Amino acid sequence: MGFFSFFKFGTTRRHANRNAAAVARERLQIVVSHNTKQKDPDFLQKLHHELVQVISKYVHIDEKQIQVQLKETGERSVLELNVTLPQAGEAEETAVEKTPEAAMA
């Protein structure tokens, strides 16, 4: 029993330490600009593609029913997302705004 608990303690501690850098990486990816990701020209395309995949899990749609646009006005960037959901005879639109960072001067 003692032997096993030693092992467990060792693994847990090592596991916690091993996670530390991964945790840091994740936290930074959330907190750090959008600026750098947006320099990637494929950014919108990749985002669009992934959004189609996610929404398709819940509603059957195709690529044309989602529009993603990045608008930059001065200091703020607005990511505009339009999703047209198929309803019998109706179309529903949802717009999502995202204003990352910005006012930190």
Added chain:
Amino acid sequence: MENTEKPDAKIIVVTSGKGGVGKTTSSAALAAGLALRGKRTVVIDFDIGLRNLDLVMGCERRVIYDFINVINGDANLQQTLIKDRRNENLFILPASQTRDKDALTQEGVERVLNDLKKEFDFILCDSPAGIERGALMALYFADEAVVVTNPEVSSVRDSDRILGVLSSKSMRAEQKKEPIREHLLVTRYSPARVLRGEMLSIEDVREILSVPLLSVIPESPAVLTASNRGIPVTLDVESDASLAYMDAVDRLLGKNVPMRFIDKRQRMPKFLERLFTRRRTETEHS
């Protein structure tokens, strides 16, 4: 000191946002390294009020006039520039110890830089921490930027912030000229800790900041030793850090040099070497 055909000096700002990550150490090391490679180099301390480049370079007792004196016309460059005693290509323009930040005007800085451009190949601007006046002045006229970053959350975030400032508040940005060429300098890197998952890896930092990597400076006792002695790391006894800095210098000069100190296995023999030599005088402890 007349030069008709010489191209203007390249202005490189060494900045970070975060304090204490190695800007002054790196400014001194890079400036000295460029001088070693035969380039006439001047390094300017932009930290008005908290002068420390002179200390790190060992010329603190030779400071008579400073940057603000030159801007105000109290002294000229020739009276103010301190020539390094170890290398004839290396000069220092020290910061003021007592003035307030408003003494640093954009017109004044521009005038001084224009005078220096004619005499030197490289002008390094050692920026203070933060994003206030001193830091903004240091980066405003830059052609290139070395963004010093520790593999640590605050430093990475602040580096990202300073990158934003570089691309929006510099002269090149304001005048819509070719943007400042950015370089990432990772300092205080420990391959062993990265392998254990305790420290962000180079790839992590690169992915988050998206800036070309200039060099990786390992965590090294050589840095403290060098500043204690008032010698730039690259002019001191050869060390892992000095080699990494010289690689950075060579890359700034356009040479293609493979990265070192990223692979832990490369370090092991040296570490063991140092372990054995140190143990002679130290008592062993587990």
